Amino acid sequence: MDTYISNISYATGEQREIVSLSGNGVDERTIAMFSKFGLKYYREFNGSIYDLAVKAAEQTLKEHHNQIEEMIFTTGSFHTQPEPYNRISNIRELNTVINKLGIAAYPYGIFLSDCANVISAIHIGKSLLSENPDKDILIVSSDVTGKTESRIVPPGSSIKSDGAGxxxxSGKPNGASFMILAVKQYHNSRMLNNSGFANYSIELMKSMDFIKDEFFNEGCDNYKLVLVNNYSTGFARSLAKQIDIPIEIVYTEQIAGYAHCFASDIFINLSKLIADGGISDGDNILAIASGPSSISGISLKYVNK
Amino acid sequence: MDTYISNISYATGEQREIVSLSGNGVDERTIAMFSKFGLKYYREFNGSIYDLAVKAAEQTLKEHHNQIEEMIFTTGSFHTQPEPYNRISNIRELNTVINKLGIAAYPYGIFLSDCANVISAIHIGKSLLSENPDKDILIVSSDVTGKTESRIVPPGSSIKSDGAGxxxxSGKPNGASFMILAVKQYHNSRMLNNSGFANYSIELMKSMDFIKDEFFNEGCDNYKLVLVNNYSTGFARSLAKQIDIPIEIVYTEQIAGYAHCFASDIFINLSKLIADGGISDGDNILAIASGPSSISGISLKYVNK
Structure with missing residues (x-):
């Protein structure tokens, strides 16, 4: 069956210059390096991941009138557990989100792929739809950097922004939509262990080889654009080189304004592409997202008739 | 396609008498009530959820020689985040589990259904298999009570034990296995909100009605046994009454020895049933698990030829 993603939306914290982080846990040389690699602003949010989730999902549901039977919520932000630990706090907060959105959906929480959580969520959503193609599933990603958490993405790849998408x-397009062509996910447990990132560059290259083999076997002419996490232009250039595609087809337009909004980068980039008219009906794109020890790719066909 | 669960295993912490909790955050009257309702021992583990996960999964993989392509890991225990918060700690710990188990699997983390997390995991696993029925998926649940966390299950239903399952x-049975007949999940976001458990008894009754409607429309003769979370015999009796089934078909044998091992109760009960010869080839059973604001049921046919 064909599966589509539609009603893409996002919300972020306030825009701040990355230079404002200077002395605030980030040294000047690091900021200078990120500036050189295309970062200018990041986003800072003073509420919870659940507050930000509502802001994004309200827009997704605004023009959507079907029955949402399931909700897939993804995050990597588990730093706000109250002391003493209250096991029910996550679902209690998500119930508040569900009530605010006015939906009745069974919630599945997804974690462990971090910045690629959205691709895991789409993969799982696509699978759940195979049982019953007539239902609609809401996917929401939300991440906020903790107060005691460094804004540097380990192992030094970017600056963390607070965002939700x-x-x-569902089984049907709805306005500006993307048909899912393929989802491929690769995990490398040797990349990160209890001593930290082991042989990171070598193992990362294997991830890049996976993407090259799965999506670029016949060159890159199939894709109008390749979307990546908004880490930096340096990362985008290095990825383009490793998977042997021209940097010109890698979408880097949102790096300066957003930096890295965790798993929500894909939603921001897809949303902007649609709003800016950067794609036309029938265009294929590939979205790549990497986690701390994984890489995921999803190929999509734009449908907007 | 037919889907099976096999190689069921579990691991728990050390067995301790529930009376040893007296004065240790639990008052004597509560312990007396739980004793009256069939609880005698709980399990206490001094390591992490990941240590306990290895103990359970090692046994599941001992006689299993197929390729595990995906791993679904479920927990509700998010209290062990180090300070300052390290976003990569969950996947780093899970990579250690994956390396110890000697598998190469893409990991999906599932949360938000708490004590019903295993049914969410089985639901998602079944869906993922519909894409490719030839792969095998490892499901692991693990929960350990936090050091600053109360051992009382909110809102006062049982005592928390530390366990993994x-x-x-996969698409094939392997020794003592269960074919999945149906999975049904119901969530009620009004049951739990920021002021706590709202109208809990009334909303819980709606959950019970869901189970009754979905699984007992034609009476209970279809099921040899009904498995529930090992909360207490009081809970089992109340559930039997509300869904109008005889208490004799509710499996309560493990309540005294284990108490409530979160999502792993189902694995403990299924495992014990097989080991004790409590079921025969072709028997149907129903396993019910409830989360703080949800209920899930899975009907299974025992296959062991």
């Missing part, structure tokens, strides 16, 4: 996954 | 979900 959302979409509907 | 695991199984393989």
């Amino acid at each position: 959302s979409c509907i996954i | 695991s199984c393989i979900i």
